[in-house]
Amino acid sequence: MLLVPCPVCGPKNAAELTYRGETHSRPDPNQATPEEWRSYLYLRDNPAGWLREGWFCSSGCRTFFTLERNTTTGELREPLLPGNKVAGRPISDGTEP
Amino acid sequence: MADPVFRSSVTSAETTSAESTSAAAVTISDVSDWSKCSVKAGEGTETAKGFAVALGTAAQRNGVLVVHHRQHEWLLLGSAAQVDETIHNLDRDGFVSTVDLTHGRMMLRVSGPRSADVLAKVCSSNFDDAFTPNRAAWGATVARVTCDLVRDDQVGVRSYLLLCDRSYGDYFFQSLLDAADEFAD
């Protein structure tokens, strides 16, 4: 289980937090065209790589915060734990030995 | 009219049996009748300075245990009189609010040399002295219930206060008793 660095509590098991997904900014509700608004509602970059995402420390300090995580390697941009990366080779993607 | 009767949320019969002698490896007692008050204020305010408790820790202030478990929030635990007095004397500058949580939170004390082992069966927090020294305060799930935890050793004996929503009372108490079972002597 991922250790998630809550800015207030410190590293916590991911299960202690609520994942909130890809961050995106809210268009002005009075100006937005239906296209823009619905792209805010539904469309996502969903990158295979670095993703900025929201977390909520739901069973701890109740802070909403964002962090950057690589969706293919599991790395966090601010390395939390030293020594978690596989040096040399990419982490197994499960489809190859 | 009859005088109001205060009742704890722990209604199960075992309540008393868990409160055994202090020599036991672990004792679990229901201390829900403590006064519990939440104070919210900005981090740099006079109110905050008045408490002088670092985030993530707790401290005794005039007989009240002041728990700074969350940003902008303090939990005052103690007797009704002392908590009321602390609230009364708060140095309120700017935006400060208080809510009495006495009735909304149930509180257990888990004490004894094996208390950390009991909690380690139902909570993923690290109970090692280095991570949760005496007077550490934090939030975590315990037996799948969201709790506030405070390490509050009693004359050198390891001890924890656990607060959760009142409605979980029976379930929560039973879960801890069950976890403590293997350490019963």
Add this chain to the structure above:
Amino acid sequence: MRQTSPVIKQRRAAKYSLGGLIRRGFSKESWPRVWREPEFGSHYDVVIIGGGVHGLATAYYLAANHGITNVAVLEKGYLGSGGSGRNTAIVRSNYLTPEGVAFYDRSLTLYNSMARDLNLNVMFSERGHLTLAHTDSALRTMHWRAEVNKLQGINSSVIDPAEVKRLTPSLDVSENVRYPILGALYHPPGGTIRHDAVVWGYARAADAYGVDLHQKTEVLDVLCTGGDGPEGKGPGGRVVGVRTSRGDISAPLVVNCTAGWASTIASMAGVRLPITTHPLQAAVTEPVKVFLPTVVVSGSLHVYVSQTDRGELVFGASVDPMATYQMGGTLEFTEELASHVLELMPGIGRMRLLRQWAGLCDMTPDYSPVMGPTPVEGFHVDVGWGTYGFKAGPVSGEQMAACVANGRVPELIAPFGLERFSRGDLVGEKGAAAVGH
């Protein structure tokens, strides 16, 4: 587009049969290869990205129904290495909306004749599918589904706990448990199928028509022209080919059938999708003698289970909340799974978990797929299959083939177009239970 003659020639594939098996048992003659190792071509009429059941079925029906055989299926791993090779193979048609029901029912029809059509036993086992209700509101949803299903002519009804017990004796239907079984949606035609066989069946049959199956061929870019975005990508443009790890291919039509990876391919064409990628995990136990005759799903407990004819219990759950392309799996999944399945069947606590794995699911906001053309001409999608797309493989292939071949969106898939999101017309499957297999 140029179509070959309406009478379609199928390359002779050795017919699978008991006779053939016996003859070869004596003669030691070996079976011919299931599919060719084709040469890498530089031009195809249609390029299909993704060698799962959707991509392969689309290729097969393009050839079989429309005579379009100059088709390549590009697969970065081995055939079926995506969701198609790692799903729990539950098949049903008791969906919540009329459009969903019509669509999946067509798929069941195709599955029923598949062994004959593809000359390969896909081991379709119509063992009955039970969706348990533990709360009033879940029961209400079951009724809702049953009523819609009945109007569409689907065999589906709500049954009481006694009937649940009769159909599946290992379930605990007693009342004084944390999650009492208040009833179930019973769907007799639902069941399981051998997922790998379906993949191989379509692959073998498509190959026999001359479709080129390129494994270990990763698409690195989608080549476009005329679009609003950089490199001619994006709305307003059209697709001209793909760049792969083995070279470029030119093609006027490209179909994205990459499920969990759908967003990565779409972004190569400058198209944004209403999709996030989440792992869905599954697990099997060690085998024991067969005791579980039906497929059991519990939405409230986020678990489903069936027993294979090899005796293992196959479990699944709902997707992991965190978006990721990693397939490592988690311990929490097995813990939740075990505690929930023991609520349903307290008698199996001594069975042991043998293996857990994960696949990637392309989740959409309305639990329905995204099918058909995109703002980039020639670039089609058949994605958004989430946790339920295996059962849709045949019908999707059939309809996508028609869509690509005729340049018109067939009625059966019209409700699932990408434009529904900008219109705000989501499909109503969202009301169904969280575990939607």
Add this chain to the structure above:
Amino acid sequence: MSNHRIPDAPGQLINRDVPLTFTWNGRRLRGYEGDTIVSALLANGITITGRSMKYHRPRGPLTADYWDPNTTVQVGDEPNVRASHRLLRDGMNVSAQNVWPSLRFDLKSANRLVGRFLTAGFYYKTFMKPAALWPLYARVLGTFAPGGVVDLDAPPPRNDKRYAHPDVVVAGGGPAGMAAALAAAQAGASVMLVEHEHQLGGHLCWGDDTDRAEAARLAHAVRAAGVEVLTDATVTGRYEDNWLAISQRGLPGIDERLIKARAGVLIVAAGTIERPYVFAGNDLPGVMTSGAVRRLITMYGVKPGNRAVVFTANPSGDAAVVALEAAGVTIAAVVDGRLGGNVVAAHGRNRVRRVTLADGRRIDSDLLITAVGWTTPTSLLNMSGDRPVYDPEAARFFPWCPPDNVLATGGLAGDGTTEQLVAHGEATGLLAAARAGVVRHRLQHLTRRAEPVTTPEPAWPADERPPLPHGSHPALFRSTTHGIVDYSEDVSSKDLVQAADEGFDSVELVKRFTTTTMGPSQGKLETVNTVAVLAEARGETIEQVGTTVWRPPYAPISLGALAGRIHEPVRMSSIQPWHEAHGAQPILAGQWIRPNHYGDPESEVRNTRNRVGIIDITPLGKLDLQGPDVPKLLNLLYTNSWNALPQGAVRYGLMCAEDGVVLDDGVTGRLGPEHYLMTTTSSGAATVWNWAENWLQTEHPDWQVHITPVTTGLTSINVAGPDSRQLLERLTNDIDLGPDAFQYMQVRTGTVAGVANCIVWRIGFTGELSYEVHVPSGFGLFVWEQLLVHGQDLGVAPFGLEAQRIMRLEKGHFIVGQDTDGLSKAPVTGLETLLKVEKDDWVGKPEVVWALSRGDGPRIVAVQPTDPTVVPEEAAQIVAAGTNQILGRITSSRFSPTLNRSVCLAQVHPDVATPGTTLTIVLANGTRTTAQVMEHHAHFDPEGSRLRG
């Protein structure tokens, strides 16, 4: 039994002073304490321990350790017990699995005769016609399912869990693992040493005197150094950030426990596993690995046979010769693989009788021992992201580059003498302790509550361990004949070659087509042989073919252990004990247990409508809101306007999500100048709290609002009915309840039944005059009891959820989530006046505005069936008359005791939402009935005169 046991000798783990009795297929047998089931069976001369899956060939011990594929048995109600690992207990009932009808006489072994047709994947190629018969075939195939029998009525096992946070976890208690644990502990790390077997020592346990002395020395030192030693325990999984699953068995009173450990560093010291050899007859009882006979002889004092042929290509085979001789087994031949010797076939029916060698010799023997090399249990490393590489010189895989917080040592990492292994283990332990120190420092530094660390973070120690050498070993995988590769799946090398010939062109496809490596040992024994056979068939190297993916668990773990204790939180109001004592029918609503009714909900309705009823509605979500900017927040969260809510007033509000879909509803009251109480639905309580916090923290951090949930701090009691005012007046003296002083939609605070700080608001879900009383929960039950005592003469009676549901339906109030669904946008409610499109910003506004202008969304309408006795089921479909075209559905329905007729709410297409429209409803039994769309949502008292009275 005596002639299969050898005399007592050092190293034996059995205690001959404690004989045990057990049964094998009903036959009473004896063994000793310390025996495994298999050693006891062999000591009794029993050599067939089961039959194979497909061909029902007799099988006997092969590796005599946990991974033995042939010794899986049923013990009492427990299926699939590893008999070579499970210790014998007195009174155990052991039986063979996979036999029909009996072990010795197995009818299904007829499959052996048709084996040549049961080639890989044969079922894909046949049973297609006639299609109708496939279910029958499937059932027959099902009877071949291997494995034991689950007793569904057996008492559940006892399991639990715990968490741990060790600096270092060592998987494997052989010499390298013990040395690593010791060194790490001595360097100050907290260490957990996990050993799969019942004792520490690893392969030293079946070594010579020196080996065992070294094992004892290390085991003692490890314990003395304070290492937490777990035996009969397995590291079953390594997940992200060194999150480890450890299964621990055999604790007193606990069958299996799952330990979830967050380790600083994981040391994998899993050793090596001996590979079986592929040749004709290699699955006959009597064919064993060198490790098997050494274990049986040295650890259990069992003599495995009388005359042995030993095929050896390494020191372990050589040592087996010595052990066999010492046990009194005649060595018929030693065939040395290093010198080009080979075995070709073993012959016999139920046991080895003769062996054919490559040089043409045929030798009579009842044992054929093979020592052809090792496979590396790299599974934990693969789970960590490593992809071990094949070294053709050593003929096995080695770790390549695991992540920096996972270290490999011992046989897994290389070869060497015990001293070399121990030295490497020590170096690994030191490195692990140092790295774990950095991890701990970092974690401590990032955790505010932790003991502050003042020293700068130490540098990440580089790996400067001198590597263990890779010994060279002949590449022996398959002889010139075909034999079994995967014993538990009955897959032969011939099947694999056939799969390759058919074009299953990757090892993963071959796995799925043949099921090789998919059985209980998950490839521990068979992967490398599989890969080697495929490489041979395809003319590729082992490295080119690659292995299949390893996945958790390392060794199977019981569902019971994974589940642990069932922690299913249950919530109760302070009055719930009273409800239970008074015969309430409980209903589960989320985590809450609530009273559904007290026997007769319809009479509860009548009593409330005619006199006065009280209901416990504590689960109603309640949020205390304070601060000058609360109105801004309310304006954002609710669709309607909150600018001018007077102090002492309450207002109803509707909430949407950003997509315009109805999220929740409730009332909010203003208690003081900057103090509000918001209520939400019971199920929406947490959602709304988190959601409001989210808007404050992310979009409007400048707003001054404090939110505190007080759902259970306040016990909520609704006092409803014509006499409710009269009842409440008896219990309050500081709140003026007069109809003008305290009007509908107002709130007061005061004392109720002597309890101060109660909040009372006058609103009504039931449509009656009613007061919602919120009491500090410690006194909740007290106030409830007082209401009953003081209202006795008024006929006060409790009512439950069901009565409330009936009454709210009579009043036409919709319930979010029942009458609306995941796609219902706000206009569905028909509450257009609440949708303030002129307000600047509120959540979901754009979608609601567009939905209003389109006007084509469904509507909630009140519906009354033409036949008043017909109650259409909730979810009954509304269709266009004479067709199956769906126009809507009944979302709520009840028989109304007040109106003496059925009443419903429905969601319908706007075309049929006009009052007076006749609808066609399809009932669950298939018949159709008609109903009228009503003018008002409220079936009862649409003017609301009762609740305003």
